[in-house]
Amino acid sequence: MWEYTDKLKDHFFNPRNVGEIEDPDGVGEVGSLACGDALKLTFKLDKNGRIKDAKFKTFGCASAIATSSVLTEMIKGKMLDEAAKVTNRDIADYLGGLPEQKMHCSVMGREALEAAIENYRTGGKKKHELEGNVVCTCFGVTDKEIERVIRENDLTTVDQVTNYCKAGGGCGGCKGEIEKIIEKVQGEKVKEVPAPLLRRAGKLTNIQKIQMIQQTINEQIRPALRAHGGNIELIDVDGNKVIVAFRGMCAQCRLTEFTMKDVVESKLREFVSDDLFVEEDKDSAGQPHNHIG
Amino acid sequence: MKTIYFDNNATTKMADEVLQEMKPFFCQLYGNPSSMHTFGGQVGRRIRHAREQVAALLGCDPSEIIFTGGGTESDNAAVKGTLAATPNKRKVITTRVEHPAVLAVCRDLENHGYTVVEIGVDKEGRLDLAELENQIDDNTALVSIMYANNETGVVFPIDKIAKFVADKEVVFHTDAVQAVGKIPLNLAKSNIDLLSLSGHKLHGPKGVGALYVRKGTRISPFMLGGHQEGGRRAGTENVPGIVGLGKACELAAENIEQENKKVRRLRDKLENAMLENCPDSRLNGDKKNRLPNTTNISFEYIEGEAILLMLDKYGICASSGSACTSGSLEPSHVLRAMGVPFTAAHGSIRFSLSRYNTEQEVDYTIEIMPQIVNQLRELSPFVAKQSRF
Numbered sequence A: 001m002w003e004y005t006d007k008l009k010d011h012f013f014n015p016r017n018v019g020e021i022e023d024p025d026g027v028g029e030v031g032s033l034a035c036g037d038a039l040k041l042t043f044k045l046d047k048n049g050r051i052k053d054a055k056f057k058t059f060g061c062a063s064a065i066a067t068s069s070v071l072t073e074m075i076k077g078k079m080l081d082e083a084a085k086v087t088n089r090d091i092a093d094y095l096g097g098l099p100e101q102k103m104h105c106s107v108m109g110r111e112a113l114e115a116a117i118e119n120y121r122t123g124g125k126k127k128h129e130l131e132g133n134v135v136c137t138c139f140g141v142t143d144k145e146i147e148r149v150i151r152e153n154d155l156t157t158v159d160q161v162t163n164y165c166k167a168g169g170g171c172g173g174c175k176g177e178i179e180k181i182i183e184k185v186q187g188e189k190v191k192e193v194p195a196p197l198l199r200r201a202g203k204l205t206n207i208q209k210i211q212m213i214q215q216t217i218n219e220q221i222r223p224a225l226r227a228h229g230g231n232i233e234l235i236d237v238d239g240n241k242v243i244v245a246f247r248g249m250c251a252q253c254r255l256t257e258f259t260m261k262d263v264v265e266s267k268l269r270e271f272v273s274d275d276l277f278v279e280e281d282k283d284s285a286g287q288p289h290n291h292i293g
Numbered sequence B: 001m002k003t004i005y006f007d008n009n010a011t012t013k014m015a016d017e018v019l020q021e022m023k024p025f026f027c028q029l030y031g032n033p034s035s036m037h038t039f040g041g042q043v044g045r046r047i048r049h050a051r052e053q054v055a056a057l058l059g060c061d062p063s064e065i066i067f068t069g070g071g072t073e074s075d076n077a078a079v080k081g082t083l084a085a086t087p088n089k090r091k092v093i094t095t096r097v098e099h100p101a102v103l104a105v106c107r108d109l110e111n112h113g114y115t116v117v118e119i120g121v122d123k124e125g126r127l128d129l130a131e132l133e134n135q136i137d138d139n140t141a142l143v144s145i146m147y148a149n150n151e152t153g154v155v156f157p158i159d160k161i162a163k164f165v166a167d168k169e170v171v172f173h174t175d176a177v178q179a180v181g182k183i184p185l186n187l188a189k190s191n192i193d194l195l196s197l198s199g200h201k202l203h204g205p206k207g208v209g210a211l212y213v214r215k216g217t218r219i220s221p222f223m224l225g226g227h228q229e230g231g232r233r234a235g236t237e238n239v240p241g242i243v244g245l246g247k248a249c250e251l252a253a254e255n256i257e258q259e260n261k262k263v264r265r266l267r268d269k270l271e272n273a274m275l276e277n278c279p280d281s282r283l284n285g286d287k288k289n290r291l292p293n294t295t296n297i298s299f300e301y302i303e304g305e306a307i308l309l310m311l312d313k314y315g316i317c318a319s320s321g322s323a324c325t326s327g328s329l330e331p332s333h334v335l336r337a338m339g340v341p342f343t344a345a346h347g348s349i350r351f352s353l354s355r356y357n358t359e360q361e362v363d364y365t366i367e368i369m370p371q372i373v374n375q376l377r378e379l380s381p382f383v384a385k386q387s388r389f
Helices: A006-013 A062-075 A088-094 A100-121 A143-153 A158-165 A175-189 A206-226 A260-271 B016-022 B038-058 B071-085 B100-112 B129-135 B158-167 B239-277 B304-313 B333-337 B359-379
Strands: A026-032 A037-045 A051-059 A134-136 A231-238 A241-247 A277-280 B065-068 B091-095 B115-119 B140-144 B171-175 B194-198 B209-213 B281-283 B294-299 B348-352
Touching (some): A006 B304, A026 A100, A037 A062, A051 A062, A051 B359, A062 A088, A062 A100, A062 B304, A088 A100, A088 A143, A100 A143, A100 A158, A134 A143, A134 A175, A143 A158, A143 A175, A206 A241, A206 B100, A241 A260, B016 B239, B038 B065, B038 B194, B071 B209, B115 B129, B158 B171, B239 B281, B239 B294, B239 B348, B239 B359, B304 B359
Parallel strands (some): B091 B115, B140 B171
Antiparallel strands (some): A037 A051, A231 A241, B281 B294, B294 B348
16 A cells, blocks of 8 residues: 555545646647556646646546646646746655655656647647657656656666656666666766676686576576566577577567567676677477467 | 455455454463473364364365465465476476466576476466467476466366376466365365465465375475474464464355355446446456456556545455556556556456455445546546547
């Protein structure tokens, strides 16, 4: 059970400003049904450019609904420039705090507000588009967005980033990249975390090499495939040739633009040895896969 | 406010009769059943009696029952104990919709060199039996398939599966935590080798369970120490828990038929009214082969956690397969395995009933639910323009 503040519950059970403004000056739409939450924000300005009215429609959990409701209250009566300064922190603070895992709801509120303001400033023509390069393909989060939540909320771990913008919360394949972004933004603030596997200098014995390959598959590769309903099995190691079999790939997987073989190869080279190359086991290729209906 | 408890697949209210049986074993009959004195020895007799009560419900011999610390322990013991006793076979077959107590154990085995095959299900949550049959080979040490699914209530044809697994001379385990007490069992006539059950799912106490081990099934001991439970599960017995579990099984055996009839009628009434009165709602899972107490319904365009919180305001307890309730960002693995679209999985609600639910509770919920659904849909940006998705 989530620990929600009384203020949050009040805004969930009695949401303010529900609906859509007809003929609005700005419209912001973020999220989707598939992601589990979505928000449509509309506002109308008065003659002086002050937000006269704001309304929302939200699909999502209690905290998504409450943050949307609070957002409309916060921006009503504000000049557009003032409203543009509202951060996700402000929204969360206004509610008396949000559970850590729900911080992404406050970020969704801020994103919708920005999208609506942008929509107004481009004369209602421009629809909100993602800026930067997509890092998390599961939830469509860009590097720019990740950098921003890190900066605005002083985040130092990947788990925190996931709580704030969902990035890394699906297959987990982008966690390494998120870590790099955290390091870039936060510099020395990030504590040194020892790498899970120590890279061995010098020549490996065959036994050491095979053990490290198995360990890398277990710790670095399988969890990401698992999250997509897939799997990998180490069949054999022959010199520098690593023979693997892929199983049960998830039909809903969005990571189809690159071959799994390349991913596995790059991980093995990163953690074990640059000389390794990967081959898919032909004998097991014909085995039935667990496709999702 | 009165609590209306429709979350009996999570846990159940302990029967008052069970509590009365347990009470003397805390402060009066506190002896250790392993002791030589009469004071302890009389406790040992009560454990024997409890073993008989459990065996009677399952239709097996009392010597085939090992008491454990719960369903999860039974599952862990069954899987790991079997593999330890079969060191030359390195393949395990299970399903994509298993409870984590089995699934997480199997997935961990992959890190220890085992091949794990997860059999898929169709849109109704029915198992792909052809694939199961194809996958069993000489290297297979264990097949572990749940009796009934905790989220959808879908019941698998376990007797049939156990038969063809046995024909291939592979050990068969079933996690029957949701089935025991709801589905009549006669293990003496089945080919099931190992079966897990949990006390608190059938109106018994929490922290106690049992593992049925068919005579002749090879399983390594899974808790080493003293000689309790025939040396297979060491540790001083949870006497009150075991006594309580025994009583809970006795009650279930006595009442299973009439209770199922009552619970099924209430469940059907609740389910039919929901599907009728709430537009854009759909049932998840095979309607025919289902536990009598469970219904899992998706309400499109709204989110499960929000529905639960609204229900909570009226004192109604249920659960959801939505991402926000799972503690992760993705919805239930069971609904995903069934290919339920994400949009419907996010709005899924499970109601699970028990012998203690009443007609009035069902009627009240039938009245409240459409209001909640309408209220949340008024907030939803997807209702007015469904064409977008």
